[in-house]
Amino acid sequence: MPPRVRFAPSPTGFLHVGGLRTALYNWVVARQGDGSFVLRIEDTDEARNREDWVTGIDESLRWFGLDWDERHRQSERTELYASAADELTAAGLTYWCDCTRDEVDARAKARGGPPGYDGHCRDLGKAAGPSAALRFRTPDSGTTSFVDVVRGEPAFPNDAIEDFVLVRSNGKVLFVLANVVDDLDMRITHLIRAEEHLPTTPKYLLLWDALGGGPPPVFAHVPVIVNEKRQKLSKRRDRVALESFRDEGYLPEVMLNFLALIGWSPPDGRERFALEEMVAEFRLEDVGRSPGFFDVAKLRAFNGDTIRAMTTEAFVERAQPWLSGPLAPWPPETYDPEVFAAVAPLVQERVAVLSEVPAMVGFLLVPELTVDDGDWEKAVKPAGVVALLDQVTERWADTAWVHDPPTAEPLKDTLFAIGDEVGLNRKRAQAPVRVAVTGRAVGPPLFESLVVLGRERTLERLRAARARL
C-alpha cells in the first residue's frame, strides 16, 4: 500500500526550520513508495489564521521543491468535524461542560492535586449552550500504548488523561479531533511529526478507536530541533524564519541537506547528499531520538562548499537577486553583467552566502567609492606608504593595462618593485592600494580586480586617496 503522509502546519506566521524538517521527512517517505504528500493547513484556530501566513507556507514549500499532491484547509472541513462530534455524542462518549478555566483551577488547587480538569461535569447531564464545551470521556483505567517507529512503544496510563475538550463553546473544534477525523478521512498511513506531539497521542488513539478507525497509522515522533540552550526552537526568541535564511543567501538544497542531518544520516555516514539520494536511502527506523541543535556555523560551511562546487554560470545566475534584483544594495542599472562575469570566479570561492556578494564587487560597480576609515588608517600606518602611493600612481600610468586577455602581472610586478624600493613587503605594499581603490582591506585578488576596474578609475581613486594624507 503506497504511503499517504501529511504535513499539517498551523499558519502562525511563516514556515520555520523545525517545520521544514518535518515536512521533508514526510515528503521523502511519500516519494519513496509512490505515495502521497498531503499538505493540510491546520487553521481551526481563528487567531492563527491569516491569509498571507497560509500562502507563506505554500511559497516556502515550493522554494524547497517539496511539492504536494493534495492540499486541504481544516477551516473548509468543519461540517465533517461537527458530524464526528455528533457521532461521539450519540455513542455516549461525550458530555457538555460549562466550567470556566478559573473554576477548574480553583478546584485543582483546593484538592491540592495536580492542575487539570477533574471531570466535574461528567455526570451532570448539562445541555449544550453558549458557554458550554463538549468534552470527551476518557477511560479511568488501563493503558494506551502504541508502536512508534523511532521511539519503541511508549505507554500512557489512561487515568492521567483528563476529559479533554473536543468542541469549544464557540462551536469550533479543537485540533485533536480535527486531526483524527482528517487522518481517517484522508486515509493517512504514517504520522511523522515532532516529538512534542507524543504526549497527545493517547488522546488521538482514543478518538481514533471511538470513531471506528481500525488499525491506527504508523507513528514516528521525530526529535525536536533546539537552540543553543537546548530548548525547542521558538519563533520569538530564536532565528527560525526560513525567509530570513533565503534572503541571506542560503541555498534551498543546502538547507534541506543540513536539516535532514539533524536526526538522520545515510547508512554510509556521508554528510553531503542530494534529495534524490535521500529518497533512495532514508528510513524512518534510522531517525535518531535525541534533540539536535541548529548550528548555523555548520550550515554556512555547507553553503559555502556548495557555492564553490557549482559552475560559475550557475553562481552568477543564482547571485542575481543580490546583484540586479530586489536584494541588491543599488539600483538595477548599477549592475554590469560583464564586469561581474570578469571577477565571478574569484568571488565565488570567497563567499559563504550569496548576500555577501555585493560587498565583494561593489567597488567595481558603484560610481562613488566609500572607503572604510579603519581599514585606511591601518593600511597607511607603515613608513613609506606615501612614497609608494606617489610612485605607483605615476608608474601605473605608464604601465600597459592588458584587458584581453586580462593580465595582472605587469601591475603586480610594478607595485612590488616599488615596495622593495621603499621598504614595504608585499603584504604591506598592496594594503594601501587595495583600500584606496576598493574601499576595504579584504576582497578579491587585487591586481585582477584592477584590470577589470581599468586604468582611469584606478588612478583617480589613488590620487583621491593620496590627497587625504
Add this chain to the structure above:
RNA sequence: GGCCUGUUCGUCUAGGGGCCUAGGACACCGCCCUCUCACGGCGGCAACACGGGUUCGAAUCCCGUACAGGCUACCA
C-alpha cells in the same frame, strides 16, 4: 506537581557485546600555501552523564540516579 521522552568530542553524528587505544563533519588551535580575505594541504585539541548489574567481554543489554527537554489550553 504529574505524565512522557532523551543523554557519544563545543556542535551534528557513526556506532547496534569483542573490528573502539571510539570514526567523520562543522567549530577551534597550529603549520604550509599566499598581494588581503578566502580556498586548499598537513597536524592538533576534544566525547561514551553517573552508579549498579548481566556477561569471559559493554558506548552498545537491564535497573537506578542525575540532568535536560516536551506535554499537562475551550493553541497547534
